[in-house]
Structures are given as C-alpha cells and as structure tokens.
Amino acid sequence: MKLFYAPTSPFARKVRVTAHELQLGDRIKLVLVNPWSDAELRSLNPLAKVPTLVRDDGQVLFESALICEYLDHIAAGGLYPAPGEARWSALLRQGIADGISAAAGRLFADERRPADERSSSVMQRQAAAIEAGLDRLERDAGTLSRELADIGAVSAACALGYLDFRWPERAWRDGRLELARWFDAVGQRQSMIATQHHLP
Known part of the structure; x- marks a missing residue:
C-alpha cells in the first residue's frame, strides 16, 4: 500500500498512528507530497487532499476516517469496538x-x-x-x-x-x-x- 501524506496534516498523522498501533507500518510505503501542487495526488484523489491511500489492488481511498477503518479491517480489528x-x-x-x-x-x-x-x-x-x-x-x-x-x-x-x-x-x-x-x-x-x- 502507498500512503500519500503531508507531515503537517493531523488527518494524515491519524492514519499513520493507526497504522503503527495496528502493526501495519511495514506494509505501507509513505509518499510525502505537497497537496497544493502534486499532480499525482490530484490524479488519484479529486479533492487533492491528504491522506490518500492506494491499496494493494490499486483502489484508492481517501478521508482519514475511511482509511483508518479500512486499516483496522485488514488488521483483523483492534481500534473499532463492536456495535454498541x-x-x-x-x-x-x-x-x-x-x-x-x-x-x-x-x-x-x-x-x-x-x-x-x-x-x-x-x-x-x-x-x-x-x-x-x-x-x-x-x-x-x-x-x-x-x-x-x-x-x-x-x-x-x-x-x-x-x-x-x-x-x-x-x-x-x-x-x-x-x-x-x-x-x-x-x-x-x-x-x-x-x-x-x-x-x-
């Protein structure tokens, strides 16, 4: 997986902390970008925002809440309690x-x-x-x-x-x-x- 991020973004940090806590850090390649000018980011995410995650199958996810829940899913749970x-x-x-x-x-x-x-x-x-x-x-x-x-x-x-x-x-x-x-x-x-x- 590839995670497009900026080191000033609290939302990108949330995804990175989530990946660390779920022991997924070694499965994610970090790609440092300038969201204001990076053409590749714009081609992947119409909002041109970080964080943006490219999954192993090539599908793209963006918005930190979605990415965090996806990471929790592939790690077989941990950060999201059962409904209740x-x-x-x-x-x-x-x-x-x-x-x-x-x-x-x-x-x-x-x-x-x-x-x-x-x-x-x-x-x-x-x-x-x-x-x-x-x-x-x-x-x-x-x-x-x-x-x-x-x-x-x-x-x-x-x-x-x-x-x-x-x-x-x-x-x-x-x-x-x-x-x-x-x-x-x-x-x-x-x-x-x-x-x-x-x-x-």
Missing part, C-alpha cells in the same frame, strides 16, 4: 477530535491571510469550536484509552498534537488538567513519537 455503546463513544470522540483538527486548520490558514481577506466571524466560530471540543474531551478524559486502544483516543491524541504544533504558545492545557495528563502519557507511545508533525 463503546463503539458509538469511540466514533463520537473521533468526530469531536476531527472537528477540532478541521477548525484548527481553518483558523491557522485564516490567521495568515491579509487582514482585509479575513472573516472575524468565521475565525471566532472556529476558535469557539476548538475550545468547546477541548472542553468536551476534558470532560471525557478519564475514559480515554492511554494505550490508544480505540479510534476515538487516536483521533484525540492527533488533534492535541496538532494544536501543539501550530500554536505552541497557546495554553490549551489551562483548565484541562486531566486531558493534559492523558496527552502527556500517550505522547510517549512509539506511534506518536514516530509521527510527530514537522515542516516539510
């Missing part, structure tokens, strides 16, 4: 964490626009989504797996790592002691160390 409350909770946390990552990415891009091209209302909405999402994760921090044993925990770890990468000066940990402790613990896992964000 545990599964709905894991998927809900994935949705919250992915929403934080998406809002953070949009806000980061907007902050770098010329002042006359920004929308203060949109930026405020993105910032509010990040804060509310973090508060929800803090509320649930005691139930998050320190072994990254489900997709909700993987997604949360990658969202928090993205905030540290893009805004190291912003104190998301303030008032969120349990979430900060959890993230400090899971940040020591090899899957997180091996996939740290960096500029290309």
Whole structure:
C-alpha cells in the first residue's frame, strides 16, 4: 500500500498512528507530497487532499476516517469496538477530535491571510469550536484509552498534537488538567513519537 501524506496534516498523522498501533507500518510505503501542487495526488484523489491511500489492488481511498477503518479491517480489528455503546463513544470522540483538527486548520490558514481577506466571524466560530471540543474531551478524559486502544483516543491524541504544533504558545492545557495528563502519557507511545508533525 502507498500512503500519500503531508507531515503537517493531523488527518494524515491519524492514519499513520493507526497504522503503527495496528502493526501495519511495514506494509505501507509513505509518499510525502505537497497537496497544493502534486499532480499525482490530484490524479488519484479529486479533492487533492491528504491522506490518500492506494491499496494493494490499486483502489484508492481517501478521508482519514475511511482509511483508518479500512486499516483496522485488514488488521483483523483492534481500534473499532463492536456495535454498541463503546463503539458509538469511540466514533463520537473521533468526530469531536476531527472537528477540532478541521477548525484548527481553518483558523491557522485564516490567521495568515491579509487582514482585509479575513472573516472575524468565521475565525471566532472556529476558535469557539476548538475550545468547546477541548472542553468536551476534558470532560471525557478519564475514559480515554492511554494505550490508544480505540479510534476515538487516536483521533484525540492527533488533534492535541496538532494544536501543539501550530500554536505552541497557546495554553490549551489551562483548565484541562486531566486531558493534559492523558496527552502527556500517550505522547510517549512509539506511534506518536514516530509521527510527530514537522515542516516539510
């Protein structure tokens, strides 16, 4: 398999962490791309976004949630609980964490626009989504797996790592002691160390 990724993307990191946790790293060739300009990526994925996975049979998958579930399937399970409350909770946390990552990415891009091209209302909405999402994760921090044993925990770890990468000066940990402790613990896992964000 080939995974097209960018080292700044929290969604690509989520797939890479998932692959590590499922012991699939040696089956995936990583292809570093610039999503804004890579012609091969555009030919594979009409959205020209990372992550994009080319399966062994040549079929192409994109969107991190789909790729992660596919990897879990070929690894014979592990990160997705059986249908029931545990599964709905894991998927809900994935949705919250992915929403934080998406809002953070949009806000980061907007902050770098010329002042006359920004929308203060949109930026405020993105910032509010990040804060509310973090508060929800803090509320649930005691139930998050320190072994990254489900997709909700993987997604949360990658969202928090993205905030540290893009805004190291912003104190998301303030008032969120349990979430900060959890993230400090899971940040020591090899899957997180091996996939740290960096500029290309």
